[in-house]
Structure formats: structure tokens, C-alpha cells
Amino acid sequence: MRLPPREHELIDRSKTVTFTFEGEPVRAFAGDTIGSALFAAGRRVFGRSFKYHRRRGLLCCSGQCPNCMMTVDGVPNVRVCVRPPREGTVVKAQNVVGSLDRDLMAVTDRIGGPFTPVGFYYKTFIRPRWAWPYYEKFLRNAAGLGKLDPHVTERRRVDHEHAHAEVLVVGGGQSGLEAALAHARAGRQVVLIDEGPEPGGHQLANRERIMTMRSLAAETAQAGVEILPFARAIGLYEGNLVPVDRGSTLVKFRAETVVAATGTLEQPLVFAGNDLPGVMLPAGARRLANYWSLRPGERAVVLTVDDRGVETARELEAAGVEIAEVVDYRERVPRSVVAKGRKQVRSLTVDGKRFDCDLVVMSGSPQPNYGLLAHARARVEFDPGRGIFVPVELPPGVEVAGEASGDVGSPAVPPPSHGEGEGKSIVCFCEDVTTKDFKDAVAEGFDSIQLAKRYTTATMGPCQGRLCHLNAVRVAARETRTDEGTIGTTTARPPTSPVSMGLLAGRPHEAAKRTSMHHRHKDMGATVFWTGSWRRPHSYSADPQAEVRAVHESLGVIDVSTLGKLLVKGPDAGAFLDRLYPNRFSDLKVGRIRYGVLTNDAGRIFDDGTVARLADDEFYVTTTSTGADGVFQWFEWWNAVWHMDVELANVTGAVAAVNVTGPNARKLMERVFDGDVGNEAFAYLDAKRGHVAGVPALILRIGFVGELGYELHFPSPHGEHVWDALFEHGAEWNATPFGLEPQRILRLEKTHILVGQDTDAESNPLEAAMPWIVKLDKDDFIGKWAIEHVQERGLRSLLVGFEVPSGRMPVEGAQVVVGGKSAGRVTSVRYSEQVGKVIGMAIVPIDLSGEGTTFEIRIGGELDQAVVRTQPFHDPEGAKLRS
Amino acid sequence: MRDIFFKKKMWRRHELKPRYDVVIIGGGAHGLATAYYLAKNHGITNVCVLEKSYIGAGGSGRNTTIIRSNYRTPEGAEFYRDSVKLYEHLAQDLDFNLMFSQHGHLTLAHSDRGMVVSAERAEVNQLLGIDSRVVGRDEVMEICPQIHLDGAFPVYGALYHPPGGVIRHDAVVWGYARGADRGGAEIHQGIEVTGIDVSNGRATGVQTSRGPVAAGTVIACTAGWSTQLAAMAGVKLPIWTTILQACVTEPVKPFLDVIIVSGQLHIYISQTDRGEFLMGSGVEPYPTFSFTSTFGFIEELSKHMLDLFPQLASTRILRQWTGLCDMTPDFSPVMGLTEVDGFVVDCGWGTYGFKATPIVGTTLAELVATGTTPRLIEPFKLERFYTDTLVSEAAAASVTH
């Protein structure tokens, strides 16, 4: 019930907000959370536990436990004890069949117990096998907490920011503020982050201390410390990276020093009935009373191991709660504690003496909150004198302040549990794991903390052990008749508390590379798709064959700016290329071009392209579009090893490239090029310099697509100008833009390979049918040893062209079948109008690779015949290329 | 079912004996399965499994539990096919419910190239009788209506593998451990192997943190630590070790039945029977033995996962962890004899070891019992790196799941 206005309450009674719970309106004051408002309205049951659907009430009021998880505005698993409502917020219970107050699934608590002990699902429904999917469906539906809305597509905006601090203090309680102040006074740049709306930590719920905390906070801010409220550290990652959740912004802090002032985690005590509504942790009871002016109960019993519980009793008395008894474990540790009640706690019996009450405050061990430190690989040790784990041995750059270091006074050590046999004693609230479960687990052989954890699932729920890890270790130690130090801990891993994927995702941008003619392609109606991180046109119309025809019959234009382009310059340039490639390039004449294939140490092909010699000491190398960065790194790496006199430059982005190709290509070049384009002056495989449409250009006369063609390389900012000029002057010959799909068909007609498609991680130049590439007489080159080995052992397979007489088309990847087994595959296949056949390339066993041999491929689930062709399908002599 | 009412120890504790016929190093799923099948299929019971931590502490307890056989090479696909078949009745064999949930596996293709890779795998799979086929966008929607097809990298289609599924990894470890124990093998936890004794080219035993143990045969099933173990016997392995990261979310009611993998986005996701989403990505690109989780992992993963499933924006990640991956040049494992007689390796499992557990157990047991390498694992012998007969799973394995 709501008390009359109290000093230091956090609510503003002049402002109200109305939200709905299960369709009914609920009023809240500004400063209330959904949980406190519901409590004020009389609600005591806030959730149902995961396995047994037991009633659960407010426990921690700090967002640490699973008890108050509800679905808020369609978002499941929201801890309503710390979530402020807005006008019109829709709140619903979750994980119930029926309602929170009458959940039909609660039957599992009553009759399920003996039938659903720890690990029961491993021992049931093994047979009959066919029944498992039905049982599984039932299990899956019973599991999970809230429900996701499958139709959500919008998400709220989250920005990511980077920030730096000399000192980052995590936790704005007293010790955090004091640490920040000390660092600031020593002249450092300090940032302090705190989860709550204002710093002060748990002492804000202590009416005697709240003003002291506020003035300490003011002093700290005045000393120059930047204080960030509503800021929660997600973890402490390598390099002192602390990502901080600020709701709609994720701030990635890097700090020279991180100070963990994260305080302690209040621990429950383990006794029969310890999860009844009305059994609370100290912070839970104090916040209800002092933040929200709510009386947590009428009559209370306090069980405590240290002063925290005693202080809480005082605070509760000031709020009008009758304190029936304070059981201080430092004076006497009770042997038996049993809480009883149905919808909420009604009595607590301590060593046979019964107290009627509707509130039990259990103040268990003050466990230092060392999670962040554990992320940074601090070691953690058990202190048996005080019954807590404390961090020891911090890594450099990480400090700890206050109670998180273990500076918690001298609490009593509670026993692992009290008075079992009178009802379930809950160890893990999230997963409904009881002391009996631990006993049974150990009895079955799960006698180390890791095995016990995995078998019982204790600490694996939403709180990830924050409320149960210590008790789990205590109980396990007792069952295995060892001690907590021997049992050890489970590993604390990030995140410190659950973090939403939406926050982590940030803005949805994808890095994309575009050529300088990209927008012209879109203007011309191209469908654009990804090739690696490039955006490229697939084709300009629904009919790629029409674009193929245009190239064969007249004139086609394609943007090939995505090709990798590297400059290799220096006295050793030729020798350098000779070492990198199986080819020889040092004897290439100035102004000439040669096709090259790159192999790795294992002789496997990983890229290809052209090499043009621009001068004695200057080569211009092209690579595949997706291979550019990798090839450049390869070149740089090897030069770092060989230290040859060579400069390397990656000019991929600097240079745009366009291929102009078709029987009328020369005619267009005559219009736009300022040099001699006659067949003698500018022969096939020549490289010439000049101006195209006034723009300085290097022109490579090569023929990937099999027709007369010129590849123009020029500065990328001139892209649209050159593109427009080519189409303006090429209109006479119906210049047609063509994209990647038509290009694939054209190159296949010439059996030109696509690295990565016709080759894979195992392909070598010999088995890829390019023996002329390899100059084994060279002293050494990368892959030489491996390729020699291939030659010695003999080829096992060969890449060949093929046609399918039946006209049926296999898929790319279709298997070559010999004796019912896979013996090779189709790497490329298309229907070619020009040739009038289904043509392709395939890797076949060497004994099936002769011209005219038939072999079987699988088409549509059946076997069909293919015939080997070792010559290009279109213009095998290359007359068109050389015309 | 009776076992619910009677608490019986699943495995016993023993004193270490001075000699065993077979010493298996590594108490993960592979080691335990091998011990189980040695007894079950070959009557070899004088076996011990030496585990330096707790059983299943390594990859077996950290993996993301995906079982499938839609691999790229005929050798790989056949091998995993036989493993899946064993998994399908393993719960009955071990009398332990492994919660094997075969709801299907979709490997999304986001490009023409991706569709070609899918087609190739489907073709290889179909020739071996594996249920695996390419499906288009519409069918992807039918199989997984929650998926968002037109994000930053539109979905072209997928490779669909209906028998693909997820399983409770710990249950596999525990089921095999109990089976091995009942078969007579001794499982020793908390014992570290510190050396392997080799004389005259033959392995004769191991040195442990509790003293020496003589052995007729030594099998190393230590995955991420394989190079270190093999070095103890003087055997070199062409393996580099790195970590794979994974994470799990809070549990929600059933949302996703099928396993979704995207090679392009480098992510995959499944929903466990407990309701949590289990998610992962590719291996880290640097060699390391350090189990350090990175923030970049959950950041990039979330960004790309929400591209496919924007409904997950409010879903919270509870925990992230890492596990070691022993990577080979061809993404296929290394199994079988080495140049040291009596020393058998089972490694190179990268990101695909858990799904092979049963078939590894049966084939290693057969190798040890008969002295001959079973046909199914012939292609994976260590020798292949010296004869250049690699089994390249690059496309199917580098997608990692």
C-alpha cells in the first residue's frame, strides 16, 4: 500500500501516467516503475517460474532476477521492477496458461515433482522413436518465457559511438564516486558510468545516507568527472574495451584504466519456501519503501548474515512495517528455516518457532560483483571465513574499488541450506533448481561444479548465476563432501547482464563499393547485385541473350572498373613477377600484354588477370574483382620477404575501366581515340596510351568475351563522361550496355575460365588445362615444387569444355558420374544462341578427357550424355579477336 | 523411464591402473564414443579414457549442436551421412534421450554463386542418397515463414536438408560416458597427459599428472590440443588452431523450428528445446589458444542476424563463449594411423567434429580392433598431405555449420 509522501521518495505524485496490465488500467506516478505501480495496486504475484510455474513476487527490485519478467509493448522478458511505464504502455503476463493468479501449468509443481526430477527429460520418451517429435513439441511449448511477435519488422534507432577516457569508473555508488574523485584530483580525465538515473548506488535507498550520496556526487562532478547515468557496462573486453548500454546508444569506451566499483550482489538464503511471493532481498524491500513509498508488508521477519539486514529492518520499521524478529546469523545460525504460504508467504518457522508474517527479508552473503574483473581474467578465490568469492590478481590497467574487492566487513557464513523436506528449497530461481536436484545430480556422478551446473541447469538462466552461483557452489560442496574452494567457480562471461541484439546491431549500413559509372547503370535500368563488396549490374533487361547478340553482331559496352589493378614498378619488376607467377613476364615486350594465373605455394590457382608492360621497369597487372585486395597483400607480403627493388601500388579505385567489344568496336574507337587504331598499328594483345573522349587512357586490346575488343583504363572521376561519350558516338552501331550475365555466356563460348567457378581450392594450372602458362624452366616461382609434383604423378583430372547433345541443361555443380559415383562436376554451363547448343566446362577424370569422348552427367536426377570439346565453341581460331 | 525414480551413478570413479590395452586421451564425445564402440562392437574392454578436466569440457560442451550431412565432397558427405544415421537411433542405443530434433537445415544463398555452390552440394548429396536439394525463395518462405528475404543481401534460395537438426550436446557426452562405463571402460577425469612414450618407433604408453600408464594403443582425441599431443609423440600435424565463438539468448516461446545458416552473412541460428537461440559465426582469422570472447563477434552477429530476423531486435544475448578449432588445409579431418606405430590420431575437426561423433567412434574402434583403416575414413589419413590427395571441403565447411 502507498504510504503518505516521504522525504527522499523518488516519485513525483503530481505527475501520473496510466498503462494497462492484462487489459486493465493501472495508474503510476512519475518515478514509479511498472513493478512498483503494480505493487501499489495490490499485485503480489508477478511471474511464474520456468519449470514448476510457481508463484513469484518481487525479489530484488534491481532488474537482476527473473521473477518479474513480463511482456511490455510486445517485447518479452522485460524486468518490470526497473522499467518505467509510459502513457498507454501495454503490459501482459507471460509463461502462463490462464492468468498469473491461476496458471493451469502450476499442476507441474504439485504432481510433477516426483516425475520431473533433475534431468528427467533425458530419461523419458526414449521409446518409441516415432513419439519423440510429439513429446518434443510439448516440451518446446512449455519452455521459453515470453513470446516474440513474428510480424515485427521495424526497430527503434540505435546509434553506436566511440569514446575514450583515461579512467573509466564502472559503478556510481560511494566507492565509485570516491575513486573517480581521487583520479580526477590527480589530474586525470575521468568518466563514471552508473546504471541508475542518478549516482549513489544502493545507498540511495537508505534515507539516512541519500543526501550524503547526493553531495558526494555533486563534488565529484565539480572536480571534472563526467558522470553518465543510465549507462550499463556490458563487459570488459581485451584492450580495456567497455561497451556501455545507454538505451538507444551503445557507447564503446576505451580506457587506460578501468575501475570496477560494481559493489556486491545480494544473495538469497536457501530454505524451504524461499521463493514465495513476499520473500525478498534487502534491496527489494528497501526500494519499495524508500524509492516508491510502498509498505512491502505488514509484519516481517528478517534473516541476515551481516549489518545489511539489520539496517533494512530499521528502514522497514520507519515505513510502518512491524518487525516480528531479526535472526542475525552472527549470533546464532539457525538449523531449520521453513517458509509457508500459498499465494504468498504467511509464516516463517525458525528452529521450530513460528512467526506469522507476510514479508521475509533474506540477507544472504554479500557476494562481490566481480563479473567485469573475471572478463579481464582476474583470478577468483573463495574466502571460507566470510563465505564469498573474492577477486585476486587483477590484470594491468584494471582496478577495483569498494565492496567489489571483497571489502564487505565480516558477515556470517550461512549453511548451504536449511530445513529441507518441508517443501522445495530453491537454489536457482531462474531454472527452478532445488537442493534435492543437486543431491540427485551428485549421486548420479555429476560431481564437479561444471557437470552439476550443466545437468541441473543451475546458473544457466537469465540471471546467469548472479543470484545463485554462490549457493550452487555451497550446495554442491556439501553434496560432494568437499569445500567451496575445491568445487571452484563456473566461468563468468560477458555480457554482465543480458543485452538486446537491437542495441548491438546499431545502424544497418553495409559497406559497398561502387564504380564511377554505377548511377548510369541504374539510369539505364540495370538490376544491380553484389559481387563481393562491389555493387554490379547483372543485366540491363530481362533478356541477357539480347545483350549477347549485340556483342556478337555489332557493339557492346561493359563497365569492368571493379577489376583489381596494380602497378609494379622498379628495376626488379620483371624478375619480381617471374617469381610470383608460373608465367614468365620478364621477356614481355614493352607495349604488350600477357594473360597470367597466380598460384599459391601448393600450386593451387587463386587468381588470374592480365599483365601489360608499360615500360622496361613498369608493369600494369589486373586481377579478378574480388581478388584485388588479396593479390595486392600477397604481392606486398612476398616483397617484404624478398626485398626486391620494386614499388607496388594498388590503383584499383583510381582507375575506371570499360570494355568496348564487337565487330564495330574499331569504328567506335576511331571516333573517340586520338591514336591509330588500325589492326597493324594496334594489334591484338597490344597496350597503347592516348586519349579517349579527351581523357588520358591506357587501352588494352584483349578478348575475354571473344570478339574484337578494347579495354579502356582511365581516371575514375571521368567515368560518366567517357560512358556517355561511348554511347553518344556508338549510337550509330547500336552500342548496347551488357552486364555480368551476358559476359558469362560470352566468355563460356570461348572456354575462358572464371577463377573460383571453374577452379576451386584444389585446381592447379596443369589440371585446369593451361600447361602453357607454366614455365618450369624458370629458377623458381611460387608453387613450382607443387606443380612439378603434379607433373610427375600425372594428371588425375582435366578441365574440359563439353556440349550436351540432348539439349537438356544440367545445373552448375551437376556431378560427372562414373560407376554410380561422383567423379567430377560441371563448373559452368549455359545455352549459347550463337553456337546453338548447351555448352559448358567440367572437371572430368583424365581418362575421359579426350576430344569427342562421352561421359555421363546427372541432369534432373537422371543420367544424360555429354561430349568433350577441347576447343573454344565460338571462333576457335581466334580470328575475330585478331581482326 | 524407471531411471527417474532410482538414482544410479552414470559413471564410476577408479584408481588408475599401470596398463591398459587402449588409452584414449580426451574425454570428449569422440573419446567416449570410441571407448563405447570398442566394447560394444569388438569386445575390447581394457580401455581407459583420460580427461584433464571434466568430461565434455572441450569442444563437445561448447559447440552449437548442429547435426547434418550435406557436405561438398563425396568422401565427406558419405562419412557424415553414416554419422547422421547412427545419431538417428543413438538415443535408443544408449537408452538416454539426446533430444535430437531433426527439423531441417537451410543454408541460404545470397548470390548466383551461392546457388551454384548449393547445387553442387545437392548433386553430390543426392548421388549418395542424402536428402538434400536446392529450393527457391518461395520454398524458403514456406519452410521458414519468419525469415526476411529482402534485407541487405537478398536471399536467392537455399540448400535444404530436411534431416538436419540439433541435439543436446551434453547428453551425447553423458550417454556415451555411461555406455562406455557400463561396457567396462574406465573414465578418469582430472588427469592430464604430459607425455607420450615412444620407443623404436612405437608408442608404449603415456605420462600423466598421476604417473605413467602403459598402453597397447594410444588414441589422441583432443581436438583443439591435437598439435600439442601429437608433438609429444613426435608427430607433426598440418593444423593451425584458432577459436570459434558462439552465444545464446534468453529463452522465448518457439519461434524457429529450422536451422538457418548464411555463408554470405557468416552467421547461423537455431532455437533449442529450452527456447534459447543458439547463434554463431565463422572462426577467428588469427591463430590462438586463448578462450577470449570478443565484443565484435556479438556486434557483427547481431547486425546480420537482424537483417534476416528483424523480430529478434528485442531478444537479449545472455552469454557468449569460445571453443578451440583445429583447422586443416582442406577442412577435412585427420583420422587414423601415424608414422608412430600404436599412436592413432583423431583431429583436424575444425568446426565440424561434433556431428561426426558416432561414426568416429565406430571407425576408430574398428581401426584399433582390426589394425586396418576402414574404407570410410581412408580419405582422411594423415598421409594425404604428403601425396597431395586432399579432400577439399572449403565450400561446405567454411560456412562452418
Added chain:
Amino acid sequence: MSTLDFLSPDRARADLGFAPLLRSSLERAQRERGATFEERDGWLVAASFPGEAERLASVALVDLSHLGKVEVRGTGEAEQSRDVLAWYRIRPDRSLVLTAYRDVFLTRSTLARHFPLALDQTAALGILALVGPQAARVLGRLTHLCELPASGMVSHVPAHLLDRDANGIWIVFPQEYGHYLYEVALDAAEPLGGGPAGADAIEVRRQ
């Protein structure tokens, strides 16, 4: 004519019957946001945007891709000529030199006499300036780099960052990422009151 002229836009010729025009990789995106363009020294420059005055009070994004850029390799004596707007030492044997576009040919030729290699980078790189009090905050949304000058990843793109005082923070990036980077930067700036501004909104000065 040098063998590497095909890298240099300034080697274009207006006397061959064509009127070569240079466009920044941000040109189309700026056009779509209402920029007014002018031809300057062969470049199509976004001179102004509607409403740009307010943006300067927060952060204005200005395209300076039309500046001349030269990568200088090796070590050598360099007299800092008046034409050099910025000299950024990426590492001891590599520097990036920025000039006004009309000065780039001469600057490049001079540098070629003093250094083993002077490579034209005018076409390779784009430049986006963040100008205004919120510039550092917007930068913080794009990258972890904060002590300038620096080189490293900016929104998944390898870039250089220069602190140009009143001229703001300059992001020098591979031009093929221009359109993407511009979208990301605008997305980061707009909620803070920032947005595009034309080249005339700032007066580019030597530091």
C-alpha cells in the same frame, strides 16, 4: 606523355573535340539532396545546398574530393611550397600531399624530382569534411580513431583522418566507397542537426 598519365585526371585535354568533366563519387547523392553544381577547373562541384547555413551550427558535411592529391614515397628533401594545403606523414617513407586541383600537376612534378615516387591519387581518393562543433561527435559515431591525424578503419573503410582546425575534420577515403560513406555520415549527423553543405560553405585554407 608519361606512362602513368592514365592515372591523372589533370592530363585530360579539352582540344580534342570533347569536354571532359570530372565528378566526385558523392556527386549523385548530393544531386539527390538538392545541391547546386558549378563547373570549376573541369570538376562538377556542389557549390551550395538549400538550408546549409543552419547545419554549420551543428555539423556540415562538405565534399572536397576535387582537391589534388599526391602520394609521395621514399625519403627526400621537400620544400613546402605555398601550393601545398596539407602534408600528412602516413609513415616515415610515405606521405599524402593535398593541393588545390589547379596546382596538382606542378606539385606532382616538383615532388617527382625530390622523391623516388610521386603517384597521383586525385582520382583514387575522395575527401569528406566534417565542419562544426559536432564534428568530433559525428566522427565518434564512425570510428574509434580520435587522436588525429590517424589512419585506420572508418565505418569498415580504410581511411585517413586529418584535423584541419576551422576547416573541420577531413576523412580521406577510397573513392569507390564514397556513396556508402556519405550515407553513413549523413545518417550519423542528421539526428544531431547536421547535414550537407556545399564547397562554398567553407574557405579551404593551408594550416
